[in-house]
Amino acid sequence: MTTDDKLYTGAQMVMESFLREGVDTIFGLPGGANLPLYDVLENGGVGIRPVPEGVVPKEYPIRHYLVKHEQCAAHAADAYARVTGEAGVCYGTSGPGATNLVTGIANAFMDSVPLVCVTGQVISALIGRDGFQEADIQGITIPITKHNELVRNVNEIPRAMQEAFYIATTGRPGPVLVDIPRDVLQHTGKFYWQDKVQLRGYKPYTNGVDREEVAKAAELIEQAERPIILSGHGVIISHAFAEVRELAEKANIPVITTLLGISGFPGTHPLYLGMPGMHGMYWNNIAISEADLLIGVGMRFDDRVTGRLKDFAPKAKIVHLEIDPAEIGKNVKPDATLRGDAKTSLRELNKHISHKPRERWFSWLDEMRRKHPSIVIRKTEEVLPQYVIQQIYEATKGDCYVVTGVGQHQMWAAQYFWYDRPNSFVTSGGLGTMGFEVPAAMGAQVAAPNDTVWSICGDGGFMMTLQELATIAEYNWPIKFAIVNNKVLGMVRQWQELFYTNNLVATPLKNPDFVKLAEAFGILGLRAEKKLDVKPVIETAMSHPGPVVIDFQVKYDENCYPMVPPGASLDETIDQPAYAFEPKRVSDERRKVEVG
Amino acid sequence: MNSSSAQARSSFGKIRPHTIIALVEDRPGVLNRIASKWRQRGFNIESLAVGHSEKPGLSRMTFVVDADTNAEQVVRQLDKLIDVVHIRDVSHEDIVSRELAMVKVKADRETRSHIIDIAEVFKAEIVDVEPDSIIIEATGDENHIDSLVNLLRDYEIIELVRTGRVAMLRGPEVSHPHEEDAEQFERAPGIHTW
Numbered sequence: 001m002t003t004d005d006k007l008y009t010g011a012q013m014v015m016e017s018f019l020r021e022g023v024d025t026i027f028g029l030p031g032g033a034n035l036p037l038y039d040v041l042e043n044g045g046v047g048i049r050p051v052p053e054g055v056v057p058k059e060y061p062i063r064h065y066l067v068k069h070e071q072c073a074a075h076a077a078d079a080y081a082r083v084t085g086e087a088g089v090c091y092g093t094s095g096p097g098a099t100n101l102v103t104g105i106a107n108a109f110m111d112s113v114p115l116v117c118v119t120g121q122v123i124s125a126l127i128g129r130d131g132f133q134e135a136d137i138q139g140i141t142i143p144i145t146k147h148n149e150l151v152r153n154v155n156e157i158p159r160a161m162q163e164a165f166y167i168a169t170t171g172r173p174g175p176v177l178v179d180i181p182r183d184v185l186q187h188t189g190k191f192y193w194q195d196k197v198q199l200r201g202y203k204p205y206t207n208g209v210d211r212e213e214v215a216k217a218a219e220l221i222e223q224a225e226r227p228i229i230l231s232g233h234g235v236i237i238s239h240a241f242a243e244v245r246e247l248a249e250k251a252n253i254p255v256i257t258t259l260l261g262i263s264g265f266p267g268t269h270p271l272y273l274g275m276p277g278m279h280g281m282y283w284n285n286i287a288i289s290e291a292d293l294l295i296g297v298g299m300r301f302d303d304r305v306t307g308r309l310k311d312f313a314p315k316a317k318i319v320h321l322e323i324d325p326a327e328i329g330k331n332v333k334p335d336a337t338l339r340g341d342a343k344t345s346l347r348e349l350n351k352h353i354s355h356k357p358r359e360r361w362f363s364w365l366d367e368m369r370r371k372h373p374s375i376v377i378r379k380t381e382e383v384l385p386q387y388v389i390q391q392i393y394e395a396t397k398g399d400c401y402v403v404t405g406v407g408q409h410q411m412w413a414a415q416y417f418w419y420d421r422p423n424s425f426v427t428s429g430g431l432g433t434m435g436f437e438v439p440a441a442m443g444a445q446v447a448a449p450n451d452t453v454w455s456i457c458g459d460g461g462f463m464m465t466l467q468e469l470a471t472i473a474e475y476n477w478p479i480k481f482a483i484v485n486n487k488v489l490g491m492v493r494q495w496q497e498l499f500y501t502n503n504l505v506a507t508p509l510k511n512p513d514f515v516k517l518a519e520a521f522g523i524l525g526l527r528a529e530k531k532l533d534v535k536p537v538i539e540t541a542m543s544h545p546g547p548v549v550i551d552f553q554v555k556y557d558e559n560c561y562p563m564v565p566p567g568a569s570l571d572e573t574i575d576q577p578a579y580a581f582e583p584k585r586v587s588d589e590r591r592k593v594e595v596g
Numbered sequence: 597m598n599s600s601s602a603q604a605r606s607s608f609g610k611i612r613p614h615t616i617i618a619l620v621e622d623r624p625g626v627l628n629r630i631a632s633k634w635r636q637r638g639f640n641i642e643s644l645a646v647g648h649s650e651k652p653g654l655s656r657m658t659f660v661v662d663a664d665t666n667a668e669q670v671v672r673q674l675d676k677l678i679d680v681v682h683i684r685d686v687s688h689e690d691i692v693s694r695e696l697a698m699v700k701v702k703a704d705r706e707t708r709s710h711i712i713d714i715a716e717v718f719k720a721e722i723v724d725v726e727p728d729s730i731i732i733e734a735t736g737d738e739n740h741i742d743s744l745v746n747l748l749r750d751y752e753i754i755e756l757v758r759t760g761r762v763a764m765l766r767g768p769e770v771s772h773p774h775e776e777d778a779e780q781f782e783r784a785p786g787i788h789t790w
Contacts (some may be wrong), residue, residue, distance in 0.1 A: 138625065142632045146677045150625075167678060201621060201681040326672035 006056045010154045010185035011036035012120060015060040017161035020193060023089050025080060025446060026064045027073040031093025032133060034120025036185035038064070052302035055188055065446065065475065068467040070097050072439035076466075078113050079403065079426050079443030085239065086116040088443065095133030096123045098179070100142065103433060106144040108175040109431025111260060112233060114168040116161075123183040124152060137401020138179050154187035159194065166197040171204025172324040173237060199484075202322075209340055209348040214310040217295075217336040218318045218352035223363045224293035224317075226361045227253045230276070230305075233260035233429070234298015234323060234342040241265070241422045243346035244297055251353045254365060256284050258299050259414055263425040267398065267418030273365070274375075276570070277305040279411040281375070283368035285570035288313050290364075297321045299343040301331040302430070311569035321345045372575050374562050375415050383531050385409060385484045385554040388417040392482060394456055395538045400452035401426060401444045405437035405461030408490035408560045413456045435464030438481070442468060445477040452480065452542070459485040459511050469521040472547050480541045481549045483514055486556050496561050499566070508542030518549035527551040612727050613642050614667040615693060618657045618674065618683040619649060619772040626752070633673050639665045643695075643760025644656060652661065656772075658693075658762045659746045682772035686763060693763040697741045698723070702729040702752040711751055718744045729754060737761075 008016060014037060019023075030038045041064055067073045070092040077088030090106075092101045098119040108115040122131040127150075138150045147167045151160045157180065164176040173444040221227060235244050241264060248255045248271045255265045256276045265272055276284040288294065301306070301399045306312040308515070309331060320334035321342055328337050377386045389412045399420055403426040404410040410427055419425050426444050428436040441455035462483050472479060484490075493507040518525030524544050528537040534552065541548040561576045620626050627646070634641050640662040649656035661670055667685050675683050703711050704727075711730055715722055720734035734744050738761065745756065765771050 139628060142625075142629055143636050146676075199678060202678045203675075322675070326669065326676055328672075330669060 002573055004191070006190075007054045007188040008191045009036065009040070009055060009188050010157050010180060011040045012056065012058060012060075013154070013157040013189070013191055014161060014180070014185070015040050015058070015062065016191055016193075017121075017158055017165075018089070019060065020405035021161075021165045022086065024062055026062060026089045026091055027067055027076040027080070027443070028064060028091025029067055029070050029073060029093070029097060030091070031095075031097045031120065033094035033122055033182045034091055034097070034118070034185070035093075036182060037091060037118065037120065042330045046443035064091075065442070065471070067439070067442075067467070068192075070100035071103050071435075072442070072468050074101045074115065074117065075107065075433070075436050075439035076183045076446070077115055078104060078108045078111075078527060079119075079440035080447045081108075081113050081115060081173075081443075082111075082236075082426050083401065083423065083444050085237075085423075087116050087165055089116050089118070092117065092119045093133070094119065094137075094182075097133075098137035099135050101137075101177075102140065102144065103431075104439075105141055105175045105177065107428055107431040107433045107436065109144045109146070111428065112173050112237060113175065114173035116164050116168050117175060117177040119177060119179045120185070121150065121179045121181040124181045127181065127184075137177065141177050144175070144178050146172075148177040148179070150179045150181075151184060153179070153188040154184050155192070157184070157189075158192050161195060163197055163199060166199070167202060171202075172234075195589070205340065205457045209345055210455075211337050213338055214345075214348050214352060214476045217338060217349055220293055220317055220319055220336055221251055221253075221295070221353050222356075225358065226287075226291045226315075226364075227251070227293035227295065227358075228273075228287060228291045228316075229253050229255045230258065230294055230299055231255055231261045231264050231297020232258045232297060233264075234321070235261060235264035236298075236423050237280055238298065238323075238341045238343040239339075240298070240346050241345040243343055243350060245269075246350050247295075247346055247353065250350060250355060252355055252358055253295070254287075254362070256280075256288070258302070258305055258429075259427065259529065260429040261299060262414055262427075263419035263421065263423050266420050268420055273307075275414050277302075277307070278558055278564045278566075279415070279562060280305075280564075280573075281415075282573050282575040283365060283374065284367060285562070285564065285573040286372075287365060288316070289569075289571040291316045293317050293319065295319045295321070296334075297346065298323070300324075300327045303331075306331065306570070307564045307572075308567060308569040311571070313570075321349075332482075347402055374576055376576065377416075381531055382555045383534060383553060384527065385486065385552070386412050386416050387531065388482065388484060388492040388528075388534055388552045388554060389413055389456065391534050391538055392456070393417045395535070395542060396452065396454065398424070400454050401443040401448060403427070403437055403444050403453060403455045405456075406432045406434045407458045408486075408494065408558075409456050409458045409484035409494075411491075412484070413527055413558045434458065434461035437461055438465040438468045441479045441481070442472060442477060445479050452478070455479055455481045457481055457488065459483055459487060459509060459514075460489045462514075463509070463511070466517070469518065469523055469547075469549070473522045476546055478545060479547050481547070482538075483549065483551050484554055485511065485514065485551050486558065487511055488552050488556060490558075491560065493557070497557070497559070498563075514551035515551055524548045525551070525555065529553045604650065612663070612687065613663050614661045614670070614685055614687040615691065615761060616658075616659055616661060616667065616670060616683065616685050616687075617763055617771050619651075619681045620646075620655050620657055621679040621681060622653050622655045623679055627675050629679060630674060632655075633677070634670075634752070637669065639670050642756075645760040645762045658760070660761050684771065685697075686765060690766045691763045692766055693737055693761050694735055695738055695741055695756045695759055695761050696735050697745070699732045699734070699745060699748055700724075700755040701730050701732065701748050702728065702754055704728060707751055711748070714744070714747050720744060729730070741765055774790055 073090040077090040081088035274281040317335040489507040515525030642660040644659040724731035
């Protein structure tokens with residue numbers, strides 16, 4: 001335990017904790033209850049105001065980015081955490097400031113993202129008395145945080161902060177909220193920092209890998225004739241890129257990545273098969289139904305992956321590598337379980353496997369890929385959304401971060417883009433939060449200031465968080481926003497068309513002029529109305545040094561295929577309707593779509 | 597929280613509710629966290645009893661989950677809570693389980709002695725006697741309490757209160773062994789390579 005004799009205010013303690021945890025970036029919005037936290041920031045001018053006697057006057061070299069809505073602070077911190085692999089930090093004030101964070105916290109919770117949210121609370125004397133801007137944010141966020149705490153005593157702040165970072169970043173990561181009343185932030189006390197976090201109720205790790213289970217898993221892999229690796233978000237979180245690749249190459253097993261697992265395995269690798277599930281590749285869904293072994297690495301067999309659960313992978317035995325014991329056996333019963341961090345487990349498993357040719361399995365997969373196009377772009381003069389995504393890929397060659405919202409454009413960004421950069425795909429998976437694309441692009445750009453960030457936006461989602469264009473203009477982040485503008489809530493319209501007798505209620509959108517809108521924020525706005533415009537517009541955007549908003553006016557009623565109808569099983573996947581296409585072969589060595 | 601209906605089913609010897617015991621931090625909000633998990637995940641709780649344990653700062657909880665609920669998921673989901681130090685399903689272990697009930701029964705000069713006779717058979721205590729009522733305190737497993745309550749129904753029960761099950765392993769073993777602290781986590785470096 002380390003301490004010194006000096007006195008710190010509660011707000012300074014929060015800052016000291018940030019310094020010790022290596023935090024230098026915060027997204028937030030001030031208000032009455034969290035003002036003390038702002039008063040100690042670098043430009044706070046501590047020397048000017050009277051400082052309580054004996055208190056260390058200190059300014060903290062921490063960069064705070066002012067958002068326009070707290071939801072975006074949480075999403076930005078979320079994306080920042082995904083890109084850096086470290087905890088993202090966001091601020092909100094009491095009451096509405098805190099409740100505005102809720103969507104962002106829930107998003108991070110569903111996608112296992114380490115987030116530390118520090119909220120101001122009304123002064124202690126007002127808590128429980130319905131004070132102005134009081135909300136029970138601890139109670140509200142219990143089901144959507146890994147842990148949370150209301151700190152009632154200034155001396156508890158360092159411990160609470162240290163635990164918050166420890167809990168958020170270890171084991172299966174997740175959001176932690178620390179709620180601190182304004183008076184506690186202003187009180188003074190000594191700063192105690194533990195050498196080691198003591199939490200008797202928190203057991204994020206196992207004591208090494210279970211040798212028997214490793215042997216069992218290795219034996220199953222050895223015997224398997226039709227194995228598949230299902231690589232999930234856990235691979236990215238634990239940076240097990242090299243290990244999952246080693247497993248695939250050493251044992252000669254094809255790899256499918258879940259939506260959040262995308263960019264955990266090289267997108268143009270010959271063993272890579274793409275995404276499975278509701279809008280996954282047709283061949284993947286059939287392959288899963290045919291496989292005799294599934295190796296799930298850092299994934300949780302979510303319903304969007306499995307389709308109708310009782311018919312999921314009927315012929316397969318299952319090896320599950322998972323850090324969260326509650327996920328093991330929750331949806332599918334594994335035949336071998338390696339509990340623990342994906343990297344550690346894979347390293348151990350990789351020692352016990354050998355190369356197998358599996359020629360019949362690979363020729364079967366090749367045949368499936370030939371027969372079922374799944375991702376082709378048909379010949380047309382219309383601007384197809386898939387074409388837009390594919391052109392962005394061609395222009396960038398994947399050397400960028402791709403951030404998406406939720407819906408059709410998200411699925412196309414998963415299907416028509418090949419992620420060769422590790423951890424270069426940032427998307428809202430579990431919660432499916434529309435509007436994620438704008439603030440998440442901010443977080444990704446802050447985390448990777450020297451890289452290009454493309455934000456593939458839906459027009460519906462963009463409208464939810466576009467106020468952040470002001471933030472983007474202020475900090476001049478050179479984010480490229482590609483609005484896949486079909487003037488409709490596309491995925492919802494697709495469901496209405498397919499499952500609700502095409503009753504298009506409340507889905508068509510009356511959008512603003514996105515070019516003028518961007519210009520109003522002082523941002524370059526571009527538009528592509530014709531297919532011929534697409535390429536030049538992308539080039540202009542890429543050569544522009546600042547932020548760009550591109551309005552791609554795409555076909556209104558394009559549907560996203562392949563598709564597993566809700567409630568159906570994977571082998572009932574609807575492929576791209578073949579009649580509408582001139583099938584083009586998807587080349588094997590580099591799965592690039594040939595465009596008509 | 598209707599333990600008598602669960603008991604009725606379990607007396608057929610087929611479907612039995614699960615008994616789970618947990619050692620939890622004695623902090624504000626712990627019950628809220630646990631109840632929140634139950635509600636969100638749809639775990640059906642029949643009874644809950646909680647109080648201080650032998651260790652300062654820790655409370656021990658016994659709760660009964662209905663037979664249709666996946667007890668393994670209950671244990672694993674609750675174990676994820678930081679405030680839950682240790683949790684275990686003891687349904688298939690050798691346990692002693694008890695419940696306490698207080699029954700207020702209408703009693704007059706004629707019926708009082710009958711009621712006291714019944715209480716004696718069940719080794720129950722009479723804790724309050726008034727001209728028109730009597731309070732019986734009984735301890736035992738749920739079957740024992742159910743039988744007593746069934747007999748007392750003949751005399752008009754005014755009020756019934758039950759604590760829910762508390763349980764403990766037989767023998768010298770402690771239900772919740774103190775575990776070694778988890779090893780400090782080695783944080784992954786921020787290098788992204790294949």
